[in-house]
Amino acid sequence: MSIVLRPAVAGDGAALHAMVMALAISHGHENDVTATPGDFDAALTLPGGLISAIIAEVDGLPAGCAIYHRSFSTFRGKETIYLEDLCVLPEFRRRGVARQLLKAVARAAVARGVPAVSWLMMDWNDGARALYESAGAEVEAGNSFCRLTGDALGRLAE
Amino acid sequence: MSIVLRPAVAGDGAALHAMVMALAISHGHENDVTATPGDFDAALTLPGGLISAIIAEVDGLPAGCAIYHRSFSTFRGKETIYLEDLCVLPEFRRRGVARQLLKAVARAAVARGVPAVSWLMMDWNDGARALYESAGAEVEAGNSFCRLTGDALGRLAE
Numbered sequence: 001m002s003i004v005l006r007p008a009v010a011g012d013g014a015a016l017h018a019m020v021m022a023l024a025i026s027h028g029h030e031n032d033v034t035a036t037p038g039d040f041d042a043a044l045t046l047p048g049g050l051i052s053a054i055i056a057e058v059d060g061l062p063a064g065c066a067i068y069h070r071s072f073s074t075f076r077g078k079e080t081i082y083l084e085d086l087c088v089l090p091e092f093r094r095r096g097v098a099r100q101l102l103k104a105v106a107r108a109a110v111a112r113g114v115p116a117v118s119w120l121m122m123d124w125n126d127g128a129r130a131l132y133e134s135a136g137a138e139v140e141a142g143n144s145f146c147r148l149t150g151d152a153l154g155r156l157a158e
Numbered sequence: 159m160s161i162v163l164r165p166a167v168a169g170d171g172a173a174l175h176a177m178v179m180a181l182a183i184s185h186g187h188e189n190d191v192t193a194t195p196g197d198f199d200a201a202l203t204l205p206g207g208l209i210s211a212i213i214a215e216v217d218g219l220p221a222g223c224a225i226y227h228r229s230f231s232t233f234r235g236k237e238t239i240y241l242e243d244l245c246v247l248p249e250f251r252r253r254g255v256a257r258q259l260l261k262a263v264a265r266a267a268v269a270r271g272v273p274a275v276s277w278l279m280m281d282w283n284d285g286a287r288a289l290y291e292s293a294g295a296e297v298e299a300g301n302s303f304c305r306l307t308g309d310a311l312g313r314l315a316e
């Protein structure tokens with residue numbers, strides 16, 4: 001088995017969409033996915049660079065991806081990387097693909113000279129926790145994710 | 159008492175730094191702040207727009223700020239806004255400043271045409287929870303914040 005990592009480019013939207021959908025299904029959120037393959041192609045190629053992504057191929061097939069973007073730490077006063085999604089298709093799990101993707105994101109951070117990579121994990125995800133802790137990440141429980149959308153967002157903006 | 163909201167501009171770095179420091183003190187993290195006022199001025203004015211901020215002035219004095227940046231929802235396939243920090247100086251708390259700042263961020267989202275504003279809250283912060291829920295936000299507990307920095311980041315990148 002060979003794992004090859006490469007940056008996602010225009011035309012990879014369909015592969016990214018399929019992997020995000022697999023992640024959503026694993027978390028019971030498949031009905032919340034309204035993104036299309038074209039949305040990912042657009043975000044990859046937008047002037048200003050809205051997202052970056054790395055695709056892992058196993059024996060030549062897309063097996064997983066890391067989707068990340070620029071963020072900012074107010075405590076450090078510096079640009080950082082936020083890892084939005086780390087996805088591995090079910091048939092390629094437990095082969096070290098996620099760890100290779102996380103390493104690739106760490107390399108991107110070092111290459112850009114940014115001091116931190118951050119992301120969110122669901123507390124129940126023991127497999128993810130084991131990976132992240134073995135990779136040297138700090139994992140801090142006790143956070144709530146808050147979101148304003150739709151009518152509530154519109155009403156608050158009035 | 160009058161609350162005036164305005165976008166932060168170059169030169170506001172010192173005010174933003176003071177408010178981020180007040181937030182860090184409230185959370186017991188003052189020793190983790192290495193940012194300088196100049197870091198905020200640089201991030202506000204960097205080509206590509208790393209962060210945006212809104213400053214709330216009460217009777218002409220800087221009283222609070224919202225610091226936010228571009229983000230991306232992989233489920234929606236769209237740009238969103240991530241609210242990095244919502245800070246109110248201790249002497250200006252309990253006067254509705256935080257709610258006005260959150261409204262201003264919601265307006266920025268509507269003006270940009272992005273479908274969501276998201277942020278993190280510490281589970282213990284009941285005052286923040288009351289504000290966010292009354293503003294119509296969904297608050298989802300059970301998240302861990304993960305971070306790779308320093309030597310651990312460098313080792314993983316090897």
